[in-house]
Amino acid sequence: MVIDKGRMSVADLAKMTGVSEVTIRQDLNLLEKESYLRRTHGFAVPLDSEDVETRMMNNFALKRELASFAASLVLPGETVFIENGSSNALLARTLAEQPDITIITVSSYIAHLLKEMPAEVILLGGIYQKKSESMVGPLTRQYIQQVHFSKAFIGIDGWQAATGFTGRDMMRADVVNAVLEKECEAIALSDSSKFGVTHAYPLGPMTKFSRVITDDGLAAEQQAQLERSGLKVNIVKRP
The missing domain is CATH 1.10.10.10 (Winged helix-like DNA-binding domain superfamily/Winged helix DNA-binding domain)
Structure with missing residues (x-):
């Protein structure tokens, strides 16, 4: 059941x-x-x-801290892309309190979450993936090519030194890769449980990412490997 x-x-x-x-x-x-x-x-x-709300409730306090740190990197007047995922949904909710921020997303869940908030929200179209409440497919890829943003916050499902960042859903991974083709600062936002895990679909290459925001559960060797790959790693303390 x-x-x-x-x-x-x-x-x-x-x-x-x-x-x-x-x-x-x-x-x-x-x-x-x-x-x-x-x-x-x-x-x-x-x-x-895949239910965003269900995933958000798992480690909610930690994800709120991750979202708060990520929000501190966004400047007034910026346009940012926020991908699907529970930490990203909390980030969007934090940023949307600022009326001069524009949020571009493929997540209908995030768009609905922000309907009463002052920030401008642009929801890109495509095939509606019901379980994840996200837009995917070739139309979504085309829409991404038509918009511009300075930062992109990406949810990941896994990372290993040998594979880089990976996702468990092929269609959503394709959307992420379309975002990574843009000239922007790509930031992986995830709790430390995703590190050391591998899924089928690559997100990247790693050189397309500039920063990782995660918690202090990340192993020291994993942090060193990420930094050797040229990524800035921001560690948020678990509440």
Whole structure:
């Protein structure tokens, strides 16, 4: 049920199975321990959930700190591209409080999140990928070529020294690569859990990125490898 629905609340699972919420929580703890699913606040989600809100709730305080640091790099009057992902959504929400910032995104989730905020938002079109609430495909690539921005904040799914940055979704990786073809400062924004992991689709080459923002869970050797690749690494302390 969790895999089919994308996420299920403890209350709904208790109702559907006819047992108490206490029992459901115990069962979910066991299933999480055995790597069948992941627990978030009041919900069970698949291990690789594409749901932005679900991912945002995982390590929320840390992602808020990462977003806050990333926002400090954006100057008044700048136009920035913000890709999909939970840390990026929090970054967009922080930046959108400034009326002189223009945010370009392919994420309909981010656009909806900012609908009451003063910043100008440009949502690029394309094929609507329902699970990730993101636009993908050749139309999106064309739209990216028609707009200009000084910084691009990119979500990653994995990084290894041998492979560089990688993504787990081919269509979204293609959108990122279209952004990286632009003349802009590309910044990877991610918590440290993605480092040391490899996925199928390359984001890059690495030389297209200029900076990484992550937390102090990043191993010292990984930081050294990133810096040897020419990237500036900003470490944010875990709250």
